[in-house]
Amino acid sequence: MKILMKDILERRSRIAGISSLVFFLALLILPFLLTNAYYLHVLILCMIYACITSAWNMIAGYAGVFSFGFQALFGIGAYVSALLSMRLGISPWISMWAGAVAAMAIGAVVAIPSLKLKLLPYICIATMCMGEIIRLAVANFTTLTRGEMGLTNIPKLFADGNRTAYYYLAVAMFVLILAVVVKIVNSPMGMSMQAMKDSQEASESLGINISRTKIRIYMIGAFMAGLVGAFYAHYICILTPTSALGSSLMTSYVAMSLIGGIGTIVGPVLGSFVITIALEVLRALADYRMIFYALLIIVTIIFLRAGIWGSVKEIFISRAERFKNRSKEQG
Amino acid sequence: MGRKVLQTERVTKRFGGLTALNQVTMHVEEGEIVGLIGPNGAGKTTLFNTVAGAYYATDGKVFYDGEDITHMQPGRRCRMGIGRTFQITKPFGSLTVLENVAIGAMFGKNEKINSMSRALKEKSFVKAEEILEFMEMSHKKDAKAGTLNVPERKRLEICRALATDPKLLLLDEVVAGLNSSEVGGMVELIRRVNKRGVTVLMIEHVMKAVMQLANRIYVLNFGELLAEGTPEQVVSDPVVIEAYLGKIGQREAKRC
Ligand SMILES: Nc1ncnc2c1ncn2[C@@H]1O[C@H](COP(=O)(O)OP(=O)(O)O)[C@@H](O)[C@H]1O
Numbered sequence A: 001m002k003i004l005m006k007d008i009l010e011r012r013s014r015i016a017g018i019s020s021l022v023f024f025l026a027l028l029i030l031p032f033l034l035t036n037a038y039y040l041h042v043l044i045l046c047m048i049y050a051c052i053t054s055a056w057n058m059i060a061g062y063a064g065v066f067s068f069g070f071q072a073l074f075g076i077g078a079y080v081s082a083l084l085s086m087r088l089g090i091s092p093w094i095s096m097w098a099g100a101v102a103a104m105a106i107g108a109v110v111a112i113p114s115l116k117l118k119l120l121p122y123i124c125i126a127t128m129c130m131g132e133i134i135r136l137a138v139a140n141f142t143t144l145t146r147g148e149m150g151l152t153n154i155p156k157l158f159a160d161g162n163r164t165a166y167y168y169l170a171v172a173m174f175v176l177i178l179a180v181v182v183k184i185v186n187s188p189m190g191m192s193m194q195a196m197k198d199s200q201e202a203s204e205s206l207g208i209n210i211s212r213t214k215i216r217i218y219m220i221g222a223f224m225a226g227l228v229g230a231f232y233a234h235y236i237c238i239l240t241p242t243s244a245l246g247s248s249l250m251t252s253y254v255a256m257s258l259i260g261g262i263g264t265i266v267g268p269v270l271g272s273f274v275i276t277i278a279l280e281v282l283r284a285l286a287d288y289r290m291i292f293y294a295l296l297i298i299v300t301i302i303f304l305r306a307g308i309w310g311s312v313k314e315i316f317i318s319r320a321e322r323f324k325n326r327s328k329e330q331g
Numbered sequence B: 001m002g003r004k005v006l007q008t009e010r011v012t013k014r015f016g017g018l019t020a021l022n023q024v025t026m027h028v029e030e031g032e033i034v035g036l037i038g039p040n041g042a043g044k045t046t047l048f049n050t051v052a053g054a055y056y057a058t059d060g061k062v063f064y065d066g067e068d069i070t071h072m073q074p075g076r077r078c079r080m081g082i083g084r085t086f087q088i089t090k091p092f093g094s095l096t097v098l099e100n101v102a103i104g105a106m107f108g109k110n111e112k113i114n115s116m117s118r119a120l121k122e123k124s125f126v127k128a129e130e131i132l133e134f135m136e137m138s139h140k141k142d143a144k145a146g147t148l149n150v151p152e153r154k155r156l157e158i159c160r161a162l163a164t165d166p167k168l169l170l171l172d173e174v175v176a177g178l179n180s181s182e183v184g185g186m187v188e189l190i191r192r193v194n195k196r197g198v199t200v201l202m203i204e205h206v207m208k209a210v211m212q213l214a215n216r217i218y219v220l221n222f223g224e225l226l227a228e229g230t231p232e233q234v235v236s237d238p239v240v241i242e243a244y245l246g247k248i249g250q251r252e253a254k255r256c
């Protein structure tokens, strides 16, 4: 009867494999079914949010390092890539990577002093301030960034602005980022991140170099955020400090992670899709975004402590446990 | 006389105005089991912390295997061979018991590891299974560490530390809080660990356990070393009886 439990666990990973395959196949097929370009646009937004929320969740949900300035890294990727392609005429296909590297570099500059702080509230405040400082710098350096007037006519990645092409590029980026997140979470480094979240002291006593791990994971996440930001810049083609660096973006990442299920792989993706689509459906809510988020978060915290996906997982695990106990009694 | 695995030289630790350790000089030789006893607040755990690196000594020096480690990072000290348990246990509550132990095996041994390596992870899980077997914890391996009771948590602390292949193991009150039948089991386990070639420094209030296990005992009181000697010498030392054991404690200790 011991085999039964193993069966369930094996089946679980197979189910996960099959359902993610179905999900990605669906993403690939959707453009043939959705003739309305607006639907593709919404899905692209979903994937942009899913990428950056997954990156943030890798750092906050898995490693327990709550960075509240993550939107700034997205914005840096966006602005650096946009400016390089506009002012220096570099191809956006190349400047995108420069944007990602710039975000990673800034991420390191932020991370090295603030992640040395061990207490969570200090890290939160330090990263939050860094995010605001970067936004203010971009808003006030008007000769380069035009401030709140914003950058317009940012070069496109596809000359005719072909939405289907952007869609498939977004899918590729999404698959790539998610694959890297999964790979990291399942590696020894991923285990050290989870250990660190539960007890920094115990992790150190077991040989983990916690500040190095934090800085590494933060830089990887920053690179992802920068890449996504650059994609966004060359997709939307308009950037303002508020739209690319505003702290309301940060609220979205947190809300999406919490509602989907923080500290899981699927949760932030689910949260990003659900919230982005919900906000598009309920367009009238757009002005009350923050109230919408606040209510959703409160409801989630009261009724679904672990978020949608986290709760599904818990139910599944407790059922498997019960199954195991029952089979133990029998055999 | 054996080689000194651990040597502290006039180690002092101050927390603001409070001197938790005052010029403590002690050592542990290879293969020994050394007891560290003393009243609550004497500075025993603080001494462990300065040895394992959770705190840095305010003054004085700590040597491990002859090397000055006074200002070394705790992770590095672990990889050099110092394993420790926490008096207030610190399990990775959201991970399983097996994963807890595997983490020790992954990070606690080698200075240079590839933290993306699947092979390293698999090897560590095999090692963790062995250790859980050795420590009679296998039946709990799939339980979330957060769900364990106190004796199980203490055992997990030892398993995790052992997974790092320590040469010197610091045990902080792993017997305290166990019932008398469990005490016997834990004493036996510590002896077996020591037989595997691990030098042990243990803080303990349960005199029965210390008397059975220790080759030598240090007594700490108000941050200062009060006495040192064999268990028999220490329990009949009037100064120790006065400060720590009391008359009843002495009788109990002698009965062991
Ligand atoms: N991090 C700390 N900050 C301030 N005081 C501390 C700290 N750790 C320990 N102490 C103090 O140091 C003294 C020794 O504590 P401790 O080493 O835990 O004693 P023991 O383990 O012998 O019971 C106590 O007075 C305790 O309050």
Ligand SMILES: [Mg+2]
Pocket (backbone or CB within 6 Å): B044, B045, B046, B087
């Ligand atoms: Mg103590």
